[in-house]
Amino acid sequence: MKLVTILSLAAAAVALPASGSIAPRASIPKADGTKFNIDGVTKYYAGTNSYWIPFLTNDNDVDTIMSHLQTSGHKILRIWGFNDVKTIPGSGTVYFQSFSGSTATINTGANGLQRLDAVVKSAEKYGIKLIINFVNNWTDYGGMAAYFSACGVSSNAQWYTAAKCQSLYQNYIKTVVARYKSSTTIFAWELANEPRCNGCNTTVLTGWIKQTSDYIRSLDSDHMITIGDEGFGLAGDGSYPYQFGEGNDWAANLALGNISFGTFHLYPQSWGTSNSFGDGWITAHAKICKQLNKPCLFEEYGVSTASDHCPVEGGWQNTSLSLKDSGMAGDLFWQLGDTIKSTGQQTSNDGNTIYYNSTDWTCLVTNHVKAIG
Numbered sequence: 001m002k003l004v005t006i007l008s009l010a011a012a013a014v015a016l017p018a019s020g021s022i023a024p025r026a027s028i029p030k031a032d033g034t035k036f037n038i039d040g041v042t043k044y045y046a047g048t049n050s051y052w053i054p055f056l057t058n059d060n061d062v063d064t065i066m067s068h069l070q071t072s073g074h075k076i077l078r079i080w081g082f083n084d085v086k087t088i089p090g091s092g093t094v095y096f097q098s099f100s101g102s103t104a105t106i107n108t109g110a111n112g113l114q115r116l117d118a119v120v121k122s123a124e125k126y127g128i129k130l131i132i133n134f135v136n137n138w139t140d141y142g143g144m145a146a147y148f149s150a151c152g153v154s155s156n157a158q159w160y161t162a163a164k165c166q167s168l169y170q171n172y173i174k175t176v177v178a179r180y181k182s183s184t185t186i187f188a189w190e191l192a193n194e195p196r197c198n199g200c201n202t203t204v205l206t207g208w209i210k211q212t213s214d215y216i217r218s219l220d221s222d223h224m225i226t227i228g229d230e231g232f233g234l235a236g237d238g239s240y241p242y243q244f245g246e247g248n249d250w251a252a253n254l255a256l257g258n259i260s261f262g263t264f265h266l267y268p269q270s271w272g273t274s275n276s277f278g279d280g281w282i283t284a285h286a287k288i289c290k291q292l293n294k295p296c297l298f299e300e301y302g303v304s305t306a307s308d309h310c311p312v313e314g315g316w317q318n319t320s321l322s323l324k325d326s327g328m329a330g331d332l333f334w335q336l337g338d339t340i341k342s343t344g345q346q347t348s349n350d351g352n353t354i355y356y357n358s359t360d361w362t363c364l365v366t367n368h369v370k371a372i373g
């Protein structure tokens with residue numbers, strides 16, 4: 001609670017315009033038709049993803065990276081708000097929640113949620129808005145699987161409907177939301193990273209998304225809420241990503257009253273489609289967003305062939321931006337790369353990484369931000 005107070009005061013201080021200045025007052029980001037309004041400005045926005053930034057342990061490193069985003073014209077950063085473990089790591093390693101027997105313990109210590117606090121504080125300082133995600137479908141940083149033995153299930157499909165799993169998950173959400181509930185730096189709360197329920201009736205995920213988004217809305221009446229899904233399950237060319245087999249019905253989920261905007265990802269290499277599949281994929285989602293009058297966020301996209309970064313992803317960015325009056329509200333590439341100042345080490349390179357000030361950065365950040373205007 002103490003920390004929340006400090007953050008709120010900091011937000012108020014940042015928000016005070018210098019006399020005579022026309023700097024907009026920081027405000028909670030909102031949907032405005034099919035676009036986003038950030039600090040009073042409704043337009044198309046660009047940004048990126050950094051799952052790793054909350055796991056850094058040096059505040060100056062976090063500030064340096066946020067300052068790079070700010071000077072580059074990025075506005076939205078999506079981060080992991082989870083780090084679930086079954087075995088408590090050494091004191092220098094960051095984790096947010098641990099499971100033992102049938103209990104979950106949230107780590108609010110210096111190697112716990114205080115690292116997330118540092119990211120929120122830094123983002124506030126540099127005018128970056130954060131999407132905070134609550135759990136992973138995959139096992140990286142724990143994921144739903146980390147909850148399994150504590151809540152007595154053995155699959156993601158069971159996790160979505162088991163009361164005990166959902167009460168642990170909601171308790172974690174409640175703790176995180178309470179820390180930043182009044183912060184103008186939170187762009188949106190996000191249910192999960194790439195939730196899937198393979199072979200399930202789509203009513204399973206739709207029911208879970210409704211239950212969770214209604215729960216978050218009961219805790220926080222102001223911030224946007226979104227799903228974090230890959231965008232599967234919609235009318236299209238019938239190829240794998242359009243199918244409903246992973247349990248998602250994209251339009252039905254987006255239509256839920258407490259879902260503020262749509263999310264979708266794009267990884268043709270993982271999905272067995274061609275890179276040229278991307279333009280139709282973006283257009284198909286934009287169409288549904290326009291019909292439902294909610295913004296579409298092209299939330300992750302990547303190709304791992306380095307020479308394709310600029311031509312392929314730059315093409316997708318252009319397609320997305322060209323639909324800015326037809327449903328598309330912004331895009332975030334996967335993923336941000338930078339050099340950690342205190343160690344001189346480069347951040348994780350998964351082949352999709354776009355490093356700050358590289359040639360790819362000029363193409364996918366500098367030029368894209370310029371094109372957005």
Ligand SMILES: *[C@@H]1O[C@H](CO)[C@@H](O)[C@H](O)[C@H]1NC(C)=O
Nearest residue numbers: 137138139145156196197198
């Ligand atoms: C994520 O979802 C897919 C589809 O349901 C599933 O195959 C995969 O195992 C899930 N991840 C985990 C960790 O369960």
Ligand SMILES: *[C@@H]1O[C@H](CO)[C@@H](O)[C@H](O)[C@H]1NC(C)=O
Nearest residue numbers: 199200201202203204207244
């Ligand atoms: C999915 O579940 C709904 C509601 O329980 C039911 O009406 C529908 O028939 C089911 N669909 C399939 C394909 O099983």
Ligand SMILES: *[C@@H]1O[C@H](CO)[C@@H](O)[C@H](O)[C@H]1NC(C)=O
Nearest residue numbers: 213214215217218256257258
């Ligand atoms: C959104 O969530 C609130 C709080 O749980 C609930 O009262 C409301 O009915 C939900 N809105 C819609 C449109 O479902």
Ligand SMILES: *[C@@H]1O[C@H](CO)[C@@H](O)[C@H](O)[C@H]1NC(C)=O
Nearest residue numbers: 310311312313314315318371
């Ligand atoms: C994207 O559009 C810009 C103009 O805004 C253009 O310079 C660039 O070549 C385009 N990129 C691709 C890959 O088509």
Ligand SMILES: *[C@@H]1O[C@H](CO)[C@@H](O)[C@H](O)[C@H]1NC(C)=O
Nearest residue numbers: 064068071339356357358366
């Ligand atoms: C990155 O590039 C910008 C523009 O050329 C330059 O001003 C800045 O100093 C560079 N930053 C670093 C850390 O090299």
